[in-house]
Amino acid sequence: MGLMDNLKQLGDLKKMRDQAMEIQKKLGGIKITVEHKGVTVVMTADQKVVSIEGEQDFGKITEAVNEALKQSQKVAAEEMKGMMGGLGLPGM
Numbered sequence: 454m455g456l457m458d459n460l461k462q463l464g465d466l467k468k469m470r471d472q473a474m475e476i477q478k479k480l481g482g483i484k485i486t487v488e489h490k491g492v493t494v495v496m497t498a499d500q501k502v503v504s505i506e507g508e509q510d511f512g513k514i515t516e517a518v519n520e521a522l523k524q525s526q527k528v529a530a531e532e533m534k535g536m537m538g539g540l541g542l543p544g545m
Contacts, residue, residue, distance in 0.1 A: 476532050485524050492517035498528040 483498035491508040494517045502521075505514060 480529055480532060483528060485521055485528065487517055487521040487524060489513070489517035489520050494518055494521040496521040496525050498525050498532070500525050500529075 477499060480499035481497050481501070484503060485496050485498060487494045487496070488507075490513045492510075492513045493504075493506045494514075495503040495505075496518075497503060500522060502518065505518070507517075508514070
């Protein structure tokens with residue numbers, strides 16, 4: 454491996470880092486609202502809870518938060534799939 458190969462790898466890593474930071478910022482701006490058994494949870498796609506309203510039942514709140522997490526994970530996976538496809542990494 455020569456110096457040029459090392460420089461190319463560093464460039465590729467920087468590109469991946471920049472893309473990951475861009476996606477993280479984008480995910481923070483996507484809000485997901487889940488209404489479940491009288492509880493409304495608003496969460497960002499980077500899985501930060503914005504608000505919880507409605508029933509004061511802990512079990513219902515837990516279920517609603519878990520549902521919001523599932524949906525945020527799906528959104529994040531779709532965003533990441535777009536990034537990984539653009540990098541041309543083998544096996545991805």
